[in-house]
Amino acid sequence: MKDPLHEEQESSEVVFDGRLLKVFRDGVRLPDGSAGVREYVKHPGAVVVIPVCEDGLLIFERQFRYPLGRAFLELPAGKIDAGEDILACARRELQEETGYEGEHWRHLGVMHPCIGYSDERIEIFLATGLTHVGHALDEGEFLEIVHMSLAEARAAVFDGRITDAKTITALFWAERELAVG
Known part of the structure; x- marks a missing residue:
């Protein structure tokens, strides 16, 4: 069963691609059906x-x-x-x-x-x-x-x-x- 708080990714773009960090901006579909934007950092752990x-x-x-x-x-x-x-x-x-x-x-x-x-x-x-x-x-x-x-x-x-x-x-x-x- 899908989490009712889940946000579905609709698009993704790389904003910055560095040696350690990569910054993304994604378009998402929010739980109520409206559109949103999420910016986040990908890190290798x-x-x-x-x-x-x-x-x-x-x-x-x-x-x-x-x-x-x-x-x-x-x-x-x-x-x-x-x-x-x-x-x-x-x-x-x-x-x-x-x-x-x-x-x-x-x-x-x-x-x-x-x-x-x-x-x-x-x-x-x-x-x-x-x-x-x-x-x-x-x-x-x-x-x-x-x-x-x-x-x-x-x-x-x-x-x-x-x-x-x-x-x-x-x-x-x-x-x-x-x-x-």
């Missing part, structure tokens, strides 16, 4: 990793984010390359950005950070059994590594030091997965 050290500390990174003009505290993450397996991407991003490899991996879920204007999805992983092997940052990538307990990270969300949506969502999962008792 990404992963976010919750890396848990033996002592229970989580590994974060501080990275400058140009659109907002400042550094953000966030969990390691990165774009899924065309045809890349999501676990392979998570393993690659963790090692490139933090210098750690994980022995044990669990896929926890998915989040959609910008549902009003993008099809982006971010796959959430938990990595444990970490070993430091050295980072391999992409050219032009600069960041600082920060270790925090789950309680410190939670406090950082509530005092405004962590505002990144993928990190907040992943921490919500971490609270469930790392609960003691």
Whole structure:
């Protein structure tokens, strides 16, 4: 049965075709039969990793984010390359950005950070059994590594030091997965 809120695509045009993002403008038929326009971004998808050290500390990174003009505290993450397996991407991003490899991996879920204007999805992983092997940052990538307990990270969300949506969502999962008792 068709969802009564479904909007049917009638036309589509590419407005912008960049290296990372593609912007579309579609003509749609709305649920009441009238015509509408939807503009949205197509994104290849990404992963976010919750890396848990033996002592229970989580590994974060501080990275400058140009659109907002400042550094953000966030969990390691990165774009899924065309045809890349999501676990392979998570393993690659963790090692490139933090210098750690994980022995044990669990896929926890998915989040959609910008549902009003993008099809982006971010796959959430938990990595444990970490070993430091050295980072391999992409050219032009600069960041600082920060270790925090789950309680410190939670406090950082509530005092405004962590505002990144993928990190907040992943921490919500971490609270469930790392609960003691």
